[in-house]
Amino acid sequence: MNITEVRDRKTQKEFLDVARVLYENDPVWVCPLDVDIEKVFDPAQNNFHQHGTITRWIAKNEKGELIGRIAAFINYKKAYHYEQPTGGIGFFECINDQAVANQLFDTAKAWLVQKEMKAMDGPINFGENDTFWGLLVDGFTHPSYGMNYNHPYYKNLFETYGFKSLYEQITNHLSVHKPFPERFTKIAEWVAKKPGYRFEHLRVKEIDKFAADFMEIYNDAWKNFENFVPITKATILESFEKMKAIMDENLIWFSYVNNEPASFIIILPDANQMIKPLKGKLGILEKLKFAYYRWKGVTRMRAVVMGTKEAFQKHGLESAMFIKLKEYVLPLNQYEELELSWVGDFNDKMLSIHEATGATFGKKHVTMRKIF
Numbered sequence: 001m002n003i004t005e006v007r008d009r010k011t012q013k014e015f016l017d018v019a020r021v022l023y024e025n026d027p028v029w030v031c032p033l034d035v036d037i038e039k040v041f042d043p044a045q046n047n048f049h050q051h052g053t054i055t056r057w058i059a060k061n062e063k064g065e066l067i068g069r070i071a072a073f074i075n076y077k078k079a080y081h082y083e084q085p086t087g088g089i090g091f092f093e094c095i096n097d098q099a100v101a102n103q104l105f106d107t108a109k110a111w112l113v114q115k116e117m118k119a120m121d122g123p124i125n126f127g128e129n130d131t132f133w134g135l136l137v138d139g140f141t142h143p144s145y146g147m148n149y150n151h152p153y154y155k156n157l158f159e160t161y162g163f164k165s166l167y168e169q170i171t172n173h174l175s176v177h178k179p180f181p182e183r184f185t186k187i188a189e190w191v192a193k194k195p196g197y198r199f200e201h202l203r204v205k206e207i208d209k210f211a212a213d214f215m216e217i218y219n220d221a222w223k224n225f226e227n228f229v230p231i232t233k234a235t236i237l238e239s240f241e242k243m244k245a246i247m248d249e250n251l252i253w254f255s256y257v258n259n260e261p262a263s264f265i266i267i268l269p270d271a272n273q274m275i276k277p278l279k280g281k282l283g284i285l286e287k288l289k290f291a292y293y294r295w296k297g298v299t300r301m302r303a304v305v306m307g308t309k310e311a312f313q314k315h316g317l318e319s320a321m322f323i324k325l326k327e328y329v330l331p332l333n334q335y336e337e338l339e340l341s342w343v344g345d346f347n348d349k350m351l352s353i354h355e356a357t358g359a360t361f362g363k364k365h366v367t368m369r370k371i372f
Contacts, residue, residue, distance in 0.1 A: 001067070001100060003107050006056045012038075014058050018069040018093045020280065022151070028142055029149055030272040031280035032132075037091065039242075040126050041071075047234050051077050053115070054126045056091065057107055059100055068094035068101070072108035073126040074115060081227040082119070084371060087112040089122035090132055093150075094157060101157040109372060119371040121166065122158075123148065128235060130304050134169045134342065134365025141363070144302040144339050145246075145271035147171070148365060155366075163368035170351065171341035172359035176329055180322065184356050188319035197317075198259070199324050202252035204244070211236045213254055213261035214307075221307040225346070246271045246294065250328045251301060253321040263308040263317040267325065267338070270300035299336040301329075306350065318353050 006015050016034050023029040041056065043049035054073035061067050074087040089108045094101045112120055125132035131146035135154055143149035180188070191197060202210050211233055219230045240247075243266075251267040274293035278286040308317055329335050340359055343350045 084118035139363030
């Protein structure tokens with residue numbers, strides 16, 4: 001076996017091709033766009049490079065065939081928030097061979113140890129946790145855009161190496177045509193009419209304003225969670241820029257109480273239904289295909305992230321935004337399902353909101369840690 005660090009265009013291409021080789025016969029897998037993966041490794045397109053470092057490797061067998069890959073990275077803003085300095089690994093792919101997995105994990109570990117890390121979390125992303133985050137362990141169905149999909153045997157590869165589960169990530173599914181529970185609807189309609197309460201969908205022309213509102217809400221909503229690091233406006237604008245190609249303004253809602261930003265829900269059409277035929281490529285022909293599939297429309301949506309300021313967390317704002325969303329979506333007669341992803345098992349309030357909508361279980365990912 002040979003493990004090589006990615007340092008040139010040839011190894012960069014091979015890193016991307018590992019997944020195409022391993023999932024060649026998997027009808028459910030959707031190949032992420034090469035450009036989306038490469039953005040993570042590009043300092044010009046990922047501002048996490050300003051406070052972190054990253055590298056990656058590929059593995060080949062004695063015949064020169066691709067059999068695995070892994071990336072290792074350190075986000076210095078988070079690394080020292082734990083009991084031990086902790087780095088991360090991600091973009092892990094491997095044949096069903098524990099020896100190969102062990103050598104990939106060892107390679108990443110050695111790099112992290114050299115940089116004085118004493119543990120590694122994975123599989124995670126060198127970026128925000130709305131994409132490429134977590135190991136899929138239940139619900140091996142069509143993945144939505146940005147959500148990790150992997151072979152079922154990966155769980156055993158991680159656990160045998162010594163990774164332990166940190167937390168579970170729950171994704172629920174909501175049928176668009178299924179009526180909300182009566183209590184949910186009553187609360188939503190009552191909240192929507194309250195004096196001083198205002199609900200607006202995002203307007204791209206005012207993206208800077210909504211990015212500022214998002215930052216204010218998000219940093220307040222998550223401030224009490226362990227190891228929370230405030231999000232920056234630059235990161236938000238970067239994320240919004242990535243969303244523009246598939247964004248529908250009418251699926252992204254903000255609520256205000258007496259003009260104060262109070263809550264939001266970010267929902268996107270499931271781009272994976274558009275990009276599956278592209279096989280990860282985005283050349284001229286693929287862009288034309290993408291434009292066609294975007295025009296044709298998709299049947300699934302994904303709620304990427306929700307947040308409510310602490311002071312307004314029991315005001316029913318989320319219920320009202322779901323009603324506003326449904327008022328727009330139902331007449332389109334296009335969407336069938338909304339994926340609510342993902343919520344950590346530590347976030348009881350958000351899990352309760354999922355339950356209140358009548359959503360049902362969809363998938364489970366886990367974020368794991370290996371202490372050296």
